[in-house]
Amino acid sequence: MAIKILLNEDEIPRQWYNIAADMPNPMQPPLHPGTGQPVGPADLAPVFPMNLIEQEVSQERWIDIPEPVLDVYTIWRPTPLYRAVKLEQYLNCPVKIYYKNEGVSPPGSHKPNTAIAQAYYNKVFGTKRISTETGAGQWGSALSFACNQFGLEAKVYMVRISYEQKPYRRLMMNTWGATCIPSPSTETEAGRKILSQDPNSPGSLGIAISEAVEDAVTSEAAGRPPTKYSLGSVLNHVLLHQTVIGLEAQKQLAKVGDYPDIVVGCAGGGSNFAGCAFPFVRDKIAGKQIQIIAVEPTSCPTMTRGPFAYDFGDTVQMTPLLPMHTLGHDFVPAPIHAGGLRYHGMAPLVSQLIMDKLIEPRAVQQLETFEAGVTWARTEGFISAPETCHALAVVVQEAKKAKEEGKQKTILVNWSGHGIVDLGAYDAFFQGKLSDHEFPQSEIERALKAIESFPKPKL
Amino acid sequence: MAIKILLNEDEIPRQWYNIAADMPNPMQPPLHPGTGQPVGPADLAPVFPMNLIEQEVSQERWIDIPEPVLDVYTIWRPTPLYRAVKLEQYLNCPVKIYYKNEGVSPPGSHKPNTAIAQAYYNKVFGTKRISTETGAGQWGSALSFACNQFGLEAKVYMVRISYEQKPYRRLMMNTWGATCIPSPSTETEAGRKILSQDPNSPGSLGIAISEAVEDAVTSEAAGRPPTKYSLGSVLNHVLLHQTVIGLEAQKQLAKVGDYPDIVVGCAGGGSNFAGCAFPFVRDKIAGKQIQIIAVEPTSCPTMTRGPFAYDFGDTVQMTPLLPMHTLGHDFVPAPIHAGGLRYHGMAPLVSQLIMDKLIEPRAVQQLETFEAGVTWARTEGFISAPETCHALAVVVQEAKKAKEEGKQKTILVNWSGHGIVDLGAYDAFFQGKLSDHEFPQSEIERALKAIESFPKPKL
Numbered sequence: 001m002a003i004k005i006l007l008n009e010d011e012i013p014r015q016w017y018n019i020a021a022d023m024p025n026p027m028q029p030p031l032h033p034g035t036g037q038p039v040g041p042a043d044l045a046p047v048f049p050m051n052l053i054e055q056e057v058s059q060e061r062w063i064d065i066p067e068p069v070l071d072v073y074t075i076w077r078p079t080p081l082y083r084a085v086k087l088e089q090y091l092n093c094p095v096k097i098y099y100k101n102e103g104v105s106p107p108g109s110h111k112p113n114t115a116i117a118q119a120y121y122n123k124v125f126g127t128k129r130i131s132t133e134t135g136a137g138q139w140g141s142a143l144s145f146a147c148n149q150f151g152l153e154a155k156v157y158m159v160r161i162s163y164e165q166k167p168y169r170r171l172m173m174n175t176w177g178a179t180c181i182p183s184p185s186t187e188t189e190a191g192r193k194i195l196s197q198d199p200n201s202p203g204s205l206g207i208a209i210s211e212a213v214e215d216a217v218t219s220e221a222a223g224r225p226p227t228k229y230s231l232g233s234v235l236n237h238v239l240l241h242q243t244v245i246g247l248e249a250q251k252q253l254a255k256v257g258d259y260p261d262i263v264v265g266c267a268g269g270g271s272n273f274a275g276c277a278f279p280f281v282r283d284k285i286a287g288k289q290i291q292i293i294a295v296e297p298t299s300c301p302t303m304t305r306g307p308f309a310y311d312f313g314d315t316v317q318m319t320p321l322l323p324m325h326t327l328g329h330d331f332v333p334a335p336i337h338a339g340g341l342r343y344h345g346m347a348p349l350v351s352q353l354i355m356d357k358l359i360e361p362r363a364v365q366q367l368e369t370f371e372a373g374v375t376w377a378r379t380e381g382f383i384s385a386p387e388t389c390h391a392l393a394v395v396v397q398e399a400k401k402a403k404e405e406g407k408q409k410t411i412l413v414n415w416s417g418h419g420i421v422d423l424g425a426y427d428a429f430f431q432g433k434l435s436d437h438e439f440p441q442s443e444i445e446r447a448l449k450a451i452e453s454f455p456k457p458k459l
Numbered sequence: 460m461a462i463k464i465l466l467n468e469d470e471i472p473r474q475w476y477n478i479a480a481d482m483p484n485p486m487q488p489p490l491h492p493g494t495g496q497p498v499g500p501a502d503l504a505p506v507f508p509m510n511l512i513e514q515e516v517s518q519e520r521w522i523d524i525p526e527p528v529l530d531v532y533t534i535w536r537p538t539p540l541y542r543a544v545k546l547e548q549y550l551n552c553p554v555k556i557y558y559k560n561e562g563v564s565p566p567g568s569h570k571p572n573t574a575i576a577q578a579y580y581n582k583v584f585g586t587k588r589i590s591t592e593t594g595a596g597q598w599g600s601a602l603s604f605a606c607n608q609f610g611l612e613a614k615v616y617m618v619r620i621s622y623e624q625k626p627y628r629r630l631m632m633n634t635w636g637a638t639c640i641p642s643p644s645t646e647t648e649a650g651r652k653i654l655s656q657d658p659n660s661p662g663s664l665g666i667a668i669s670e671a672v673e674d675a676v677t678s679e680a681a682g683r684p685p686t687k688y689s690l691g692s693v694l695n696h697v698l699l700h701q702t703v704i705g706l707e708a709q710k711q712l713a714k715v716g717d718y719p720d721i722v723v724g725c726a727g728g729g730s731n732f733a734g735c736a737f738p739f740v741r742d743k744i745a746g747k748q749i750q751i752i753a754v755e756p757t758s759c760p761t762m763t764r765g766p767f768a769y770d771f772g773d774t775v776q777m778t779p780l781l782p783m784h785t786l787g788h789d790f791v792p793a794p795i796h797a798g799g800l801r802y803h804g805m806a807p808l809v810s811q812l813i814m815d816k817l818i819e820p821r822a823v824q825q826l827e828t829f830e831a832g833v834t835w836a837r838t839e840g841f842i843s844a845p846e847t848c849h850a851l852a853v854v855v856q857e858a859k860k861a862k863e864e865g866k867q868k869t870i871l872v873n874w875s876g877h878g879i880v881d882l883g884a885y886d887a888f889f890q891g892k893l894s895d896h897e898f899p900q901s902e903i904e905r906a907l908k909a910i911e912s913f914p915k916p917k918l
Contacts, residue, residue, distance in 0.1 A: 171882035423630035
């Protein structure tokens with residue numbers, strides 16, 4: 001019997017949890033790349049609305065979720081917490097496995113938890129239009145959905161190769177009324193510059209970020225409606241908005257009188273992982289025995305191999321310098337199918353908590369992730385996003401380990417999204433076209449070189 | 460505020476509702492096309508397992524749902540009943556709109572409600588392998604999911620043009636371990652015959668049915684594991700299994716003290732419509748004032764234009780003659796995007812209830828359905844299957860009518876599936892490539908000619 005632990009709408013948490021209030025070591029500030037000085041709110045004001053900048057630096061432990069945000073959350077929240085009974089039976093290990101199903105949102109992932117919040121704060125601030133970039137399209141579709149709910153225009157710069165190869169995400173954006181164009185485009189200086197050098201450029205997330213930021217900061221001069229830029233991961237306020245996941249899961253586990261020994265999530269920029277894990281990290285800081293695992297691909301081993309250093313958040317060096325685990329802003333990950341995990345850096349909050357030994361990073365190979373995803377589909381029924389499969393692979397690892405150790409364990413995993421528009425990846429797996437990836441030491445040397453001139457964070 | 464009315468797992472109905480027990484006029488039997496005599500259980504035994512044949516002809520009002528079926532149902536059931544508050548606000552009409560969200564199942568539609576039951580009964584009967592056909596792939600993916608849950612092999616013959624143009628559904632089937640091949644195939648006599656005449660045949664549902672039935676009835680002789688055939692709509696037992704939808708909806712509406720004035724569903728073969736509507740038809744037979752609307756495309760107006768007559772259920776004349784509304788077994792519907800509604804016939808149970816004036820059929824134009832689907836996505840958030848959009852169009856019609864009449868009404872609609880792998884249809888709509896369809900009187904004359912030699916049902 002599958003077990004779904006449900007909450008009613010009036011049980012949605014009324015506040016987000018801000019882990020900055022409980023960090024054992026304070027966060028180190030973002031730095032201006034030119035001056036090396038901490039970046040202040042005024043520096044960010046052309047890009048983000050001030051109410052989100054205030055959240056970015058807030059030290060308040062609990063931040064009220066505005067009523068209009070809760071109102072839209074109720075379209076799909078509270079999300080069900082499942083007991084993965086069929087997987088447990090299949091694995092035959094001494095574990096209870098719970099998963100938080102974030103795939104039930106209209107765009108199919110956890111991303112709208114912050115997209116809705118960001119659209120709301122922009123609306124309140126007076127923003128009429130939001131620009132953003134997207135790779136495979138999860139974030140672009142979530143932001144399109146959110147802007148539609150609050151009557152804002154959305155402009156999405158989508159990496160050209162994904163735009164052409166993965167039309168479904170773009171079509172979702174259109175259905176929610178957003179404009180999505182391939183990047184590099186002729187609509188920005190940054191795009192035109194790239195196209196003049198390479199008219200057939202396939203684009204990259206770095207280029208798309210440049211275009212989206214330029215769009216926002218030049219809108220006033222260009223006579224466009226007031227525009228701000230929006231980011232779907234990495235930043236503190238983005239992770240904050242995702243904590244509704246873990247707070248709900250805690251309520252749901254309390255209903256069945258349970259508590260996890262292990263919390264698992266996949267981490268690209270860090271937002272779905274943090275959203276589920278941070279409320280449990282809080283308990284760990286308070287003394288609870290709990291293992292918290294952030295999972296990444298071996299092909300992009302930011303947390304397990306990358307140094308903790310100041311680096312740019314983007315390839316084209318437009319952001320402030322962020323204190324984080326990084327493989328260098330010039331790193332180009334292998335074209336694995338988990339597009340959302342192909343990021344050179346990691347959220348500063350997650351990075352600091354790894355340094356503080358509160359979070360354990362783990363890298364898994366691509367084939368193992370798809371094996372876990374197929375096992376999941378053939379037991380629990382649902383088809384998982386390739387990113388999510390990384391977390392599932394560690395669930396299987398930990399279940400087997402519990403059996404070896406002869407210990408009874410309870411595992412909570414954040415099922416961050418469905419894979420219904422990622423089935424091409426499963427097809428490639430079945431056809432034997434996928435491979436594992438090694439990460440050569442020479443890449444670490446390159447990364448160290450890329451950041452060697454930057455200030456160093458305290459270790 | 461969105462309003463979700465949830466049930467716990469222990470509130471899933473324990474019995475299906477069999478409307479045959481309450482029909483004001485008894486069902487007329489299927490006939491053998493050769494003899495014109497009623498078809499008996501023995502005639503169907505080579506194709507279906509006897510336990511399902513018994514359900515097909517049962518007159519029991521309530522039929523217990525087996526525990527193993529309930530167990531798999533709990534993966535996604537009970538499904539949420541939503542109040543469509545945002546759509547209500549947008550329409551600004553004096554209506555309350557509730558929708559039953561059947562899109563939350565792993566394959567994304569109502570189809571597994573019967574696929575799971577059929578796989579279970581086959582398993583109990585000793586079947587090791589199930590063959591079926593699929594057009595766009597909703598049914599094939601649901602049956603693949605179901606067979607996987609019960610450890611049965613699944614072989615799906617998928618119309619070749621869909622197999623090539625719509626790979627996502629096929630990839631879902633593979634992910635759940637099923638074999639899916641394009642039809643016509645070289646693996647059956649029927650397929651080879653078609654290919655010998657036209658090596659580039661795009662296939663059709665009729666051809667795929669022939670292949671799947673041939674596969675089942677020849678398996679023993681060919682040394683394959685014991686195989687039966689499975690159908691995803693039209694038949695009595697299929698509609699029976701779907702009644703869990705309407706029974707749950709009744710419980711959910713009772714929780715908020717409400718009852719619909721109007722129940723709406725789209726109807727291709729009739730199963731999602733019947734599943735939601737039949738428990739309310741029961742109330743209507745008992746004297747309740749309620750309007751029950753079955754919605755079809757104007758391009759395939761089986762219920763609104765087709766005669767009630769005996770006709771083959773399939774194009775290639777392999778099935779018994781069924782008493783139903785039909786456009787003639789040789790009818791080829793226009794290539795509209797709602798593939799699930801492109802069927803020449805209608806479930807005999809639904810057809811009889813239309814004759815009895817208990818169900819009101821209505822045809823809607825294609826453009827109106829996509830307009831309703833886009834409105835839905837931009838208010839309620841979720842992206843609807845093109846089939847489902849037909850029901851949504853009638854919700855909008857009825858809301859406006861309530862305003863004109865100055866009456867307060869409550870509408871229940873069955874949201875039968877999501878449209879995430881149908882976004883190409885939305886794209887065609889946005890690009891202005893879709894059109895409305897007229898249905899010429901000459902097509903009715905052709906239909907009458909196709910059935911003129913068959914016995915006539917009582918009117």
